[in-house]
Amino acid sequence: MKTKSNGKDFCMFALPGMFCFFAVLVVPFVYGVYLTLTDWNGVAKVKNFIGLKNFAGVMKDTQFWTSLLLTFKYVIVVVLLVNIIAFAVAYLLTRGIKGQNFFRAGFFTPNLIGGIVLGYIWQFVFSRVFVNIGEATGWKLFEVSWLSDPGKAFAALVLVSVWQLSGYMILIYVAGFMGLNEDVMEAASIDGATGWIKMTKIVLPLMMSSITICLFLTLSRAFMVYDVNLSLTGGAPYGTTEMAAMHVYEKAFTSRQFGVGQAEALILFIVVAIISGTQVYFTKKQEVEA
């Protein structure tokens, strides 16, 4: 398609899309790196160059490191639970059960609804419904709202995230199970592979590409949790459930320390990039062809 009107083509086909991409993503990203070197407070016209002081500020911001550590804890629990549950449910769903599509569609429903609304729905469940069950049955577990106790509020956040994300991963695992080669499964059965052996030696290796995708998606989503965090706990009680993404927001837009906030956002980005990059590298290596 080499023609004289190459320049015109470029302006018509490529330029509008590129402009949006560069204006919204590339330029702010580069500018963001510059922001970490200034003392901008969000209002002032002048930004003074202060070198790496903001990164020193990050070092001193113990709340950030606490929230990052909490985010790690959250990510590990959520990623494991989501993938185990989704894998198991997808396995059950693809055994030739009636109503497979209905179940699949139902499990996916929470993913259609925004995190803000989901968080509020669950806030009601935790603070009224569960407490009511607790009062009626005398179960200690539900006596006071989970959201008012630091440990249980964390568990609540995990529960809601697992509830939401697993529906999405079920879709991907179901697609993976459906794509398994019938011949290979039959050959394995004829060779006497059953139950656990068949699962670990045949099914799991063949499912590795689905697992790669699901781990990647859950990792990146869990690290960046914000909406549900905001609407379910809002960081309460006493900021004990404030995840890293929320902390960055608070730092920049509430405390008005934009430089420090942006430095923390970049650190968070690098951490996520390294971890999910490593994950994809290692799980991809496990993938096999049938």
Place this chain on the structure above:
Amino acid sequence: MKQTTIGGNKKKVANLLAMVGLIIIFIAYMFPFIMVVINSLKQKRDIIKSPFSWLYTIKGLSFDNFVKAFTQMDFLNAFKNSLIVTVSATVLVTLLAAMLAYYIVRHNNLVSKVTFALMVASMIIPFQAIMIPLVSIYGGTLNVLNHRITLIFMHTGFSMAMSVFMFHGFIKGSVPIALEEAAYIDGCTHAQTFFKIVLPLLKPIISTMVILNALSFWNDFLLPSLVLTDKELLTLPLSTYSFYGTYSADYGTIMAGLLLCVIPILILYLVLQKQIISGVVSGAVK
């Protein structure tokens, strides 16, 4: 022979157990939604007494909550705002991304290569790493926040990389260049070739991208919350947020408001279930 019947029974029992297990998990999954539906029709005192009570009595059952939530949330206006933003941004990103991807596939020059590499790399950048400079540039220097068009533009920019990536794969794999050459011979311009020949061929990937993008635009909270503050412009998630802040103790109204937010999506889901599910799966697997 006996062996096989036992095996068959075993399988039946296992399937039955699987079914029972699934139903239990399913009900647990649906539990929060059931609670919302039941309590959206009740008065606050009945809710506090028992969130389950609707199962025994219909005393105090009314649609008052819905009327109140509808007006307090300014539902129609928020719905309209969400619709305008979602539809415009979806159309814009679909069209621009398809054109850009088409250009990249058919022109193997430096600009194409660099742009495409940048886009793939940018997909791992989380929104949080961009939001602060974004506000700084568009709020401070350009001073264009609080306009719907700004939000539409930003949505378009943020989903450009992923969309171009998907279109790129599709065009490369299933749009034969011979068709375009034939069109040129017949005297089509580049624009005509793209809109009359290429675009119709992209239908399957277009429907996938429309679903994925529209869902994420409709539900997005963080970006709109940074861009829009004017009450008249709030999208549905934003107005839910401020509504909840004001009425959080008025459980019945809150439940009705949340249900109002969910219903439009559920109706769409009932109609387009197949397309949405296959769209999400193919979007993730790529």
